[in-house]
Amino acid sequence: MRPGTRLKSLPQRAELLHLSQRVQTLVGDRLSQMEKLIAEYLRSPYTPVAEMGAYLAASRGKRIRPTVLLLVSKMLGYEGEKDIAFGAIFEFIHTATLIHDDIVDQALLRRGQPSLASRWGPELAVLMGDRVFIMAMDLAVQEGWSPILPLLSKTTLRLIEGELIQSHRKWDLTLRREDNLEIIKNKTAHLFAACAQTPAHLTGSPEPVRQALEDFGVNMGIAFQLVDDCLDFVSDEATLGKPAGNDLKEGKVTLPVLLLLEQGTPEDRAFVEAVVASRRFDPQTLREMADRVVDSGMLHEAEEVAAEYARKAKEALGIFSDGPVRDLLALLPDYILRRRF
Amino acid sequence: MRPGTRLKSLPQRAELLHLSQRVQTLVGDRLSQMEKLIAEYLRSPYTPVAEMGAYLAASRGKRIRPTVLLLVSKMLGYEGEKDIAFGAIFEFIHTATLIHDDIVDQALLRRGQPSLASRWGPELAVLMGDRVFIMAMDLAVQEGWSPILPLLSKTTLRLIEGELIQSHRKWDLTLRREDNLEIIKNKTAHLFAACAQTPAHLTGSPEPVRQALEDFGVNMGIAFQLVDDCLDFVSDEATLGKPAGNDLKEGKVTLPVLLLLEQGTPEDRAFVEAVVASRRFDPQTLREMADRVVDSGMLHEAEEVAAEYARKAKEALGIFSDGPVRDLLALLPDYILRRRF
Numbered sequence: 132m133r134p135g136t137r138l139k140s141l142p143q144r145a146e147l148l149h150l151s152q153r154v155q156t157l158v159g160d161r162l163s164q165m166e167k168l169i170a171e172y173l174r175s176p177y178t179p180v181a182e183m184g185a186y187l188a189a190s191r192g193k194r195i196r197p198t199v200l201l202l203v204s205k206m207l208g209y210e211g212e213k214d215i216a217f218g219a220i221f222e223f224i225h226t227a228t229l230i231h232d233d234i235v236d237q238a239l240l241r242r243g244q245p246s247l248a249s250r251w252g253p254e255l256a257v258l259m260g261d262r263v264f265i266m267a268m269d270l271a272v273q274e275g276w277s278p279i280l281p282l283l284s285k286t287t288l289r290l291i292e293g294e295l296i297q298s299h300r301k302w303d304l305t306l307r308r309e310d311n312l313e314i315i316k317n318k319t320a321h322l323f324a325a326c327a328q329t330p331a332h333l334t335g336s337p338e339p340v341r342q343a344l345e346d347f348g349v350n351m352g353i354a355f356q357l358v359d360d361c362l363d364f365v366s367d368e369a370t371l372g373k374p375a376g377n378d379l380k381e382g383k384v385t386l387p388v389l390l391l392l393e394q395g396t397p398e399d400r401a402f403v404e405a406v407v408a409s410r411r412f413d414p415q416t417l418r419e420m421a422d423r424v425v426d427s428g429m430l431h432e433a434e435e436v437a438a439e440y441a442r443k444a445k446e447a448l449g450i451f452s453d454g455p456v457r458d459l460l461a462l463l464p465d466y467i468l469r470r471r472f
Numbered sequence: 473m474r475p476g477t478r479l480k481s482l483p484q485r486a487e488l489l490h491l492s493q494r495v496q497t498l499v500g501d502r503l504s505q506m507e508k509l510i511a512e513y514l515r516s517p518y519t520p521v522a523e524m525g526a527y528l529a530a531s532r533g534k535r536i537r538p539t540v541l542l543l544v545s546k547m548l549g550y551e552g553e554k555d556i557a558f559g560a561i562f563e564f565i566h567t568a569t570l571i572h573d574d575i576v577d578q579a580l581l582r583r584g585q586p587s588l589a590s591r592w593g594p595e596l597a598v599l600m601g602d603r604v605f606i607m608a609m610d611l612a613v614q615e616g617w618s619p620i621l622p623l624l625s626k627t628t629l630r631l632i633e634g635e636l637i638q639s640h641r642k643w644d645l646t647l648r649r650e651d652n653l654e655i656i657k658n659k660t661a662h663l664f665a666a667c668a669q670t671p672a673h674l675t676g677s678p679e680p681v682r683q684a685l686e687d688f689g690v691n692m693g694i695a696f697q698l699v700d701d702c703l704d705f706v707s708d709e710a711t712l713g714k715p716a717g718n719d720l721k722e723g724k725v726t727l728p729v730l731l732l733l734e735q736g737t738p739e740d741r742a743f744v745e746a747v748v749a750s751r752r753f754d755p756q757t758l759r760e761m762a763d764r765v766v767d768s769g770m771l772h773e774a775e776e777v778a779a780e781y782a783r784k785a786k787e788a789l790g791i792f793s794d795g796p797v798r799d800l801l802a803l804l805p806d807y808i809l810r811r812r813f
Contacts (some may be wrong), residue, residue: 175633177633177636177637177640178640179640180633180636180640231598231599231602234594234595234598235595235598235599253575253594254575254576254639255636255639255640257572257575257576257598257601258572258576258632258635258636258639259636260598260602261572261601261602261605261632261635262629262632262633262636264602264605264606265605265609265625265628265629265632266629268606268609268625268628269622269625269626269628269629272621272622272625273622275617276616276617280613281610281613281614284606284609284610284613285610287606287609287610288603288606288607288610291599291602291603291606292516292518292521292603294599294602295518295521295596295599295600295603296518298595298596298599299518299519299520299521299596
């Protein structure tokens, strides 16, 4: 990360370092139970379904979505086991979209390892993604009827539509900021919101509680995606698990680029247009793109936008009384702003 | 179709010719309502989602699965509207698998027209298939809780597993007949069974009724797939909408080939092994394969196997009293045996 681009007035680094430890203390047991469930459901009597399943279970991500779900569940005092199942279910939806995204983006790497599509070929990856999607739906159905079922199906549908619109508007420099926000909400933020509000359904909490949790999730999800889009310009393959400048190469026109087109110099604009028109995404070009985004202050501005959504996320937690879980949840948006990978 | 390979003791052709007319008389209105629903749900504010949706709605198939569902529904005297919705839902599941199959098989044609994958590219086709899958699940969830929900999710999961096993065992000549039957059940027959038994759930029919309809559907589905596998050797691009001998080219080792390996001459066996080992699937080779399958009598034997399942399907209808709908349903397995496309 280049100096001078990070935000001020964030919690101390030390406080954030302890975050994962505090998550472990509060919901570590339940996260472990969920991992067992995930591994179990990815088993199969059929090779290579079993092989792909084991690969997915091993190359786990940050599990941030189920962590949010389980923390909120604890905050609301839920005492059943369904939150663990839904943690796995929402993580499966996320996993399935990543499998298919890597086909769509022809991405070789995912979390620093070969993507399923590059290791087993796009054909098997299409089917394995389908299996994980439908397995998630099937697991949810097994939990019986609740408002979580339509929430899950609608959220997944929006997620896929977000991907479709993004894919349709590849390298489209006429994309407006509101279009970008719409894509981000669909492909990322609504899944965070679904995870955050699921415990409200499980506990039959009143509507204002559900609404507050949805607001928390949506805003945190937007912040999460915006940070992701910023990191793409300043991180490298070693820390992010994918090459820097990768988004534009894949056709994703993200907020820093939109801001540069809007507020940069005529030279900046001409540069972006030339790169996209020629589809030349060699390392040197991508480095110059990153330099322009940073030097113009647009990366910083995009980070400020992310910080604003993080602030809104924390604000939404205002209706809950203080306590160890609520305080930890309130730190998550800051953690998201600070993350490097 | 070559002469001498068809089965005897089937209903007269004239009787079958009137079949589609009789279907129209009995459930034509409901099929039209379903078509409207399908077109409506494939609409979207986003191009190219809307374009792909319109293309799918226009290039409709035989609609045999929803036809079964609506006929059974009429036979059981169901008076609601949910059968129309579930007809669309199961057809969407079928459609979604076709979209993804054509990516897996790299098929250029579907029903004589460019496949979605070849027209819009595999990337958009992956996402559009996802959308249709999840839209089907979402529509089912909108219908509220019933045993049809787990039936739908389990059936879809088996369908995808059938495709996965088939893809994994591409050109695998060690495939046994029972493996082939397992693949056929998963990828085709259980969806027919789900369609046939859905009206039993809608009407709250007693278990023996549901079981009989499941048996009817499974056996008819197996017959349907076996006939499909036979037609692949004797039909041509003009009538089937895909090139003859296409299955083996795509790696699918079907019953006629398994029978040839089992019961053909040593020369037949050596020929099949050489073709698969060399992956040479030029038109002349595929024609020789078809000749061997027909001349050895193995195509005929595979058709006899299909006829046996068709017989079992009709037998399962024995518990229902005679009537115009039941009689028409009993003709469907024969229609399936006679079909040329």
